[in-house]
Amino acid sequence: MVTLAEVAQHAGVSASTVSYVLSGKRSISVNTRQRVERSIRELGYHPNAGARALASSRSNIIALMIPLRTDMYVPVMMEIAIAVATTARTHGYDVLLLTGEEGPDAVRRVAGSGLADGMILMDVELDDERLPLLRETDRPAVLIGLPADTTGLTCVDLDFKATGALCVEHLAKRGHHDIAVIGEAPAVYERHTGFAERTLDGLRARARELGLRLLHRPCEGGYDAMAVTLARILDERPGTTGFVVQNESAVEPLLALLRQQGRAVPEDVSVVAICPEQVAVQASVRLTSVAVPAQEMGRLAVEQLVAKLDGRGGDEVVLIAPELTVRASSGPAPAQ
Amino acid sequence: MVTLAEVAQHAGVSASTVSYVLSGKRSISVNTRQRVERSIRELGYHPNAGARALASSRSNIIALMIPLRTDMYVPVMMEIAIAVATTARTHGYDVLLLTGEEGPDAVRRVAGSGLADGMILMDVELDDERLPLLRETDRPAVLIGLPADTTGLTCVDLDFKATGALCVEHLAKRGHHDIAVIGEAPAVYERHTGFAERTLDGLRARARELGLRLLHRPCEGGYDAMAVTLARILDERPGTTGFVVQNESAVEPLLALLRQQGRAVPEDVSVVAICPEQVAVQASVRLTSVAVPAQEMGRLAVEQLVAKLDGRGGDEVVLIAPELTVRASSGPAPAQ
DNA sequence: GAAAGCTGTCGAAGCGCTTCGACAGCCTAT
DNA sequence: ATAGGCTGTCGAAGCGCTTCGACAGCTTTC
Numbered sequence: 200m201v202t203l204a205e206v207a208q209h210a211g212v213s214a215s216t217v218s219y220v221l222s223g224k225r226s227i228s229v230n231t232r233q234r235v236e237r238s239i240r241e242l243g244y245h246p247n248a249g250a251r252a253l254a255s256s257r258s259n260i261i262a263l264m265i266p267l268r269t270d271m272y273v274p275v276m277m278e279i280a281i282a283v284a285t286t287a288r289t290h291g292y293d294v295l296l297l298t299g300e301e302g303p304d305a306v307r308r309v310a311g312s313g314l315a316d317g318m319i320l321m322d323v324e325l326d327d328e329r330l331p332l333l334r335e336t337d338r339p340a341v342l343i344g345l346p347a348d349t350t351g352l353t354c355v356d357l358d359f360k361a362t363g364a365l366c367v368e369h370l371a372k373r374g375h376h377d378i379a380v381i382g383e384a385p386a387v388y389e390r391h392t393g394f395a396e397r398t399l400d401g402l403r404a405r406a407r408e409l410g411l412r413l414l415h416r417p418c419e420g421g422y423d424a425m426a427v428t429l430a431r432i433l434d435e436r437p438g439t440t441g442f443v444v445q446n447e448s449a450v451e452p453l454l455a456l457l458r459q460q461g462r463a464v465p466e467d468v469s470v471v472a473i474c475p476e477q478v479a480v481q482a483s484v485r486l487t488s489v490a491v492p493a494q495e496m497g498r499l500a501v502e503q504l505v506a507k508l509d510g511r512g513g514d515e516v517v518l519i520a521p522e523l524t525v526r527a528s529s530g531p532a533p534a535q
Numbered sequence: 536m537v538t539l540a541e542v543a544q545h546a547g548v549s550a551s552t553v554s555y556v557l558s559g560k561r562s563i564s565v566n567t568r569q570r571v572e573r574s575i576r577e578l579g580y581h582p583n584a585g586a587r588a589l590a591s592s593r594s595n596i597i598a599l600m601i602p603l604r605t606d607m608y609v610p611v612m613m614e615i616a617i618a619v620a621t622t623a624r625t626h627g628y629d630v631l632l633l634t635g636e637e638g639p640d641a642v643r644r645v646a647g648s649g650l651a652d653g654m655i656l657m658d659v660e661l662d663d664e665r666l667p668l669l670r671e672t673d674r675p676a677v678l679i680g681l682p683a684d685t686t687g688l689t690c691v692d693l694d695f696k697a698t699g700a701l702c703v704e705h706l707a708k709r710g711h712h713d714i715a716v717i718g719e720a721p722a723v724y725e726r727h728t729g730f731a732e733r734t735l736d737g738l739r740a741r742a743r744e745l746g747l748r749l750l751h752r753p754c755e756g757g758y759d760a761m762a763v764t765l766a767r768i769l770d771e772r773p774g775t776t777g778f779v780v781q782n783e784s785a786v787e788p789l790l791a792l793l794r795q796q797g798r799a800v801p802e803d804v805s806v807v808a809i810c811p812e813q814v815a816v817q818a819s820v821r822l823t824s825v826a827v828p829a830q831e832m833g834r835l836a837v838e839q840l841v842a843k844l845d846g847r848g849g850d851e852v853v854l855i856a857p858e859l860t861v862r863a864s865s866g867p868a869p870a871q
Numbered sequence: 872g873a874a875a876g877c878t879g880t881c882g883a884a885g886c887g888c889t890t891c892g893a894c895a896g897c898c899t900a901t
Numbered sequence: 902a903t904a905g906g907c908t909g910t911c912g913a914a915g916c917g918c919t920t921c922g923a924c925a926g927c928t929t930t931c
Contacts, residue, residue, distance in 0.1 A: 200649070202887055213911045218889060225890095228909060245647030249594060250887035252585025253916050263632070267617055277613040281603055285636040293650065296599070296632045300621040311581030313536070314629065421817040448817060451787050455819055481757040481784060483791055538917060549881045554919060561920095564879060586917035589886050 201244040210238035221246065252313065261292050261504060262315035264306070264329070266299030266322050268390070274447070275475055275493045276321060279343060282497025283319060290505045292316075303329045310336035317504045319343060323354075325391040339507035341500045345393040349516055353507065355500045358518035359394045362489045363401025365523050366443045366471045369487065371409045373469050373530050375441030378406065379432045380415040381425075381453060383446050388417055398445055398473065412436065420448030422455070429456050445473040454483050454528075469529035479526065487529040489521045537580040546574040557582065588649065597628050597840060598651035600642070600665070602635030602658050604726070610783070611811055611829045612657060615679060618833025619655060626841045628652075639665045646672035653840045655679060659690075661727040675843035677836045681729040681852065689843065690852045691836045695730045698825045698857035699737025702779045702807045705823070705859055707745045709805050709866050711777030714742065714749050715768045717761075717789060719782050721753040734781055734809065748772065756784030758791070765792050781809040790819050790864075805865035815862065823865040825857045 207214040212231060219225040220235040227235075238244075252258040263283050265276055284294045295315055297305045306329050309315050316338065320329060323344030333340050334351060342354045370378055380402055382388070387395050399415060406413040414436050418428040428449075432439060444450055450472055454464065462468050464484050472479055472488040479488035499517055506512035543550040548567060555561040556571040563571075574580075588594040599619050601612055620630045631651055633641045642665050645651050652674065656665060659680030669676050670687060678690045706714055716738055718724070723731050735751060742749040750772050754764040764785075768775060780786055786808055790800065798804050800820050808815055808824040815824035835853055842848035 200647070200887095203889095204887075214888080215890075215912075216910060219910085222889080225910085226908065231909075243647070245644060247589070247887050248648040248650040249585050249588025249592075250916090251889080253583070253589050253918080254887075254889040256585075256889095256916075258585060260631075265617070267621075273613050274610050277609050277616075280613075280616075280632065281601070281634055284632045284634045285603075288634075288637055294632045295596075296616065296620045296630045298617055298620045298624075301624055308581065311536075311579070312584040314584040422819050452819065455791065483758050483788065536917095539919095540917075550918080551882075551920075552880060555880085558919080561880085562878065567879075583917055586886090587919080589888080589916090590918040590920080592886075592919095 200247070201242045203244075203246070206235065206238045206242055206244050209242060210235045256313065258314060258316055259292050260295050260315045261287055261501070262295045262297055262305075262309045262318040264297045264299070264318060264320045268299065268322065268386070275491055278475065278493035279321060279497040279500075282494040283501055286498045286501040287505075290501065292501075292505070303332055306332040306336065310338045317341075317508050319500050319504060323393060325393050325396065339504060341504045341507070343496055343500050345397065345516070347393075349514075351514055353503050353514050353516070355496055355503060355517045356394065356519070357491060357496065358521055359397040360401035360404075361518075362473055362521040363398040363403075363443075364405040365401075365489060365521050366473065367402055367405040367409065367411065367413070369471055369523055369525075369529065370441035370443070370469055371405075371411055372532050373441070375411070375469060377412045377436050377439040378402075378414070378441040378443065379436065379439045380413060381428065381442060381444045381446055381449050382415055382417040384419045385417040395445070402443065414439070418446055418449050420446050420452070422452045425449050425452035426456055429453065440468045442468060442470045443473070444470060447474055447478060450474060450478060450482055450486070458483075464528050465530040471523070471529060476524075479524070482528075484528045485526040487524065487526045489523050492519055495519060536583070537578045539580075539582070542571065542574045542578055542580050545578060546571045592649060594650060594652055595628050596631050596651045597623055597837070598631045598633055598641075598645045598654040600633045600635070600654060600656045604635065604658065604722070611827055614811065614829035615657060615833040615836075618830040619837055622834045622837040623841075626837065628837075628841070639668055642668040642672065646674045653677075653844050655836050655840060659729060661729050661732065675840060677840045677843070679832055679836050681733065683729075685850075685852055687850055688852075689839050689850050691832055691839060692730065692852075692854060693827060693832065694854035694857055695733040696737035696740075697854075698809060699734040699739075699779075700741040701737075701825060701857050701859050702809065703738055703741040703745065703747065703749070705807055705861075705865065706777035706779070706805055707741075707747055708868050709777070711805060712747055713772050713775040714738075714747055714777040714779065715772065715775045716749065716751040717764065717778060717780040717782055717785050718751055718753040720755045724753055731781070738779065750775070754782055754785050756782050756788070758788045761785050761788035762792055765789065776804045778804060778806045779809070780806060783810055783814060786810060786814060786818055786822070794819075800864050801866040807859070807865060812860075815860070818864075820864045821862040823860065823862045825859050828855055831855060 203214050203217050207217045217235050220227050220232050287294045318340045321343045323342045323346050325347040327346050330346055342352055345354050345356050383395050403413055414432060416428050416432055418424055444453060457464055464470055472486045474488055474491060475493060476490045479486040539550050539553050543553045553571050556563050556568050623630045654676045657679045659678045659682050661683040663682050666682055678688055681690050681692050719731050739749055750768060752764050752768055754760055780789060793800055793804060800806055808822045810824055811829060812826045815822040
C-alpha cells in the first residue's frame, strides 16, 4: 500500500503538505498542488481510512439502522437505503448497514467505537427503545419517522397526518360517504409505529370534519387475509364505496376481489392508495395515490445529518407535504 | 471517550494486557482477565475502530456492492442485503453498503483505503466490469451470481440452469407440450446478467431433451406490458398451456390476464414461477415455484468470505440446488 | 540440581494520518 | 527603512490500538 509519506517523497514535499493538499485546510501554491496531485495519481495513492479516522476522529461513515420487522413493507426500506447510500457518497460519506438483529445496543457499539460519525434510524416507533441510547451519546442522528417525543431529535418523514386528510378529502369530493381504510398488518399498530397511527389520525379527523363515516381495519395483506377483511367490512358497512389502502401487499388482492364481486373501479367504488409510485402505476387499475417519497426521505435524512455533522442546523422535524395523484381508480369529480 | 490506557490503569495492568484480554491472542490468568473485564464494564469502554484498523490493518468491515439497476427486482436484493448484514455481525463484521452510482471505481477506493477487509458483489453480469479491478486488488471477494469466467473467483448462486430444467420437467410431467417463458425485462438480457441466461439455458436444454416446444419472451412486468406479451405468445403459439415466469412483477398480471381470458389455472394452464417464496404464497393463486433463496445466498456469501479472510478455503463456486414446491398453479401429475 | 520449557505480563515501537505551532520569504502600509 | 501581515511550507507530536520481543517466575525433565 502506498502511504502519504511515499507520496510526499515522490513529490519532494513534506507529509503535512500532502495532507493539506488533500484536505484543502491550508492554502497551497498551485505549483506544489499540481506536483502532489500528479504523484498521487502516478502512485495510485488512497488514504488509509483507519489512520484518517484515528487522527481526525472522523470516520466519514454514517450508520443506517434498519430494524428488521418482517411485517414491514420491505421495498420502501430498500429504496430509502439506496437513496441514503448514494446521497451520502455525494457528501463524502460511506454508509454502514445495521439491522435490527443486534438490538438497540448497536447504537452504543457504533457510537462508542467511533465507527460512524452519525446515524440514521429507520422504522421508528412512537416510543422507540433506541431513543434513550441515542440521546445519551453525543453523535448526531436523524430519524426517518416520527416518535412520540421529538424534543432534541431531528426527524424526516412524510406528513402522514396530512396524507390521511388528503385521501379523505379526495373521496369526499367524489361523493363517497362510507369509507373503509385497509391498514397495515395488526402488528404494525401494536408496535405503535408512528406513520400508521398518524395516517389514521389524519383520516379520522378529516372524516369527522366532513361528516363521513370511516371504518378502519388492519390487514395482513395477501389474498386470503384481504378476502376476509373485505367481507367483514362489507358486512358491517354494505354502503362502503370509498377505500383507502395503506398496505402494499393488500392493493392487488383488493382490486381483484372487488372485480370478482362485480364492483367496478372506479364506477362503483373508488380506491386511493398510500404507496410507492411504482406500485400505483403497475397495479391492474392505475391507482389514485399519495406517493411515499422514499428517495426523498433518504436524501433529506442524509442532508440533515451532514448539516449537523458540519455544525450547521439544529434539531428539526421535516415533514414532507403529501401529493395526491389522480389516476384511474377514483371517479371523476362531480361537475361543480 | 474511554481508552485502552484508562482501562489498563483502572485495572492495574499494562495496556498490552488489556489488548490481549480483548483479542484472546495470548493466555491471561483468570484473575487478571476478570479484573480487566470488570474495568471494561465499569468504564463503559469500547475499542476505537479507527485505531484498531490502523494498528491491525483489519477493519472488520465487509463491503456489499449493489449496483443499482432499476430493472432489477429489488426485494430480493434487500433480502440478500439483510441476510449479509446479520450474518456478518455473527462473525464480528459490519457491512458497508455501496451502490452502483459510484461505478466500478468503488472497488478500488474501498480496497485501496483499507475501509473494508473484503467485499461481496451482487448482481454480477457475465462480463462484469468490476472483475478486472477485483482481480488486481488483493482483497478477498465473493460474488453473488456467476460471471462468464470464474477462475480465481468465489461465487455463490442458485443453480439457475438446474432451476430451468426443473421447471420444464415439472410441466412436462403435467402433460404440457407448449411452454412459454415469461422472462425478465429485456434490459436484463441485454446486460447479460448471468442468472437470466443460465435459466434460459436450462429451460431450453431440457425442453429439447424432452421434445417440448419452448417460447421465451422477455417482459417488462406490470399489466400493460404483460398483456402485450401474452397476446403475442398466444398469437404465435395458441396451444401454449405451460408458463414459466421469472419476473416478479409479471406474476400477478399474468394470473389476472389468464383469468380474464377464461383460461383457468391450473385446469387449463399451469404456471410455474421462479421467485421468492413469499411472492409465490401471496399470489392470487398459490404458485408452484422454485424459490430464490435470497437469505441463504446472503448467508453463504458471508461465510465464504469470512473463510477466506481467515485464510481458510480457496476459490469455489457454490451453487445452491433448486427446490420446486408444488402449489395450486400446476395441475396434478397424471396417474402413472 | 542444572537445563529447558511454560505461562503471564510488560514495555516499546509503530501503524498512517491530521494538525498545531513555527518560520522563511515576501508584500504592504506607514 | 521598518514593523506588521500574509502565504506557503515544514517538523513533530500524537490519535488509540496491536504486536513483538523480553523476561520473571514457575514447573518439568533427565
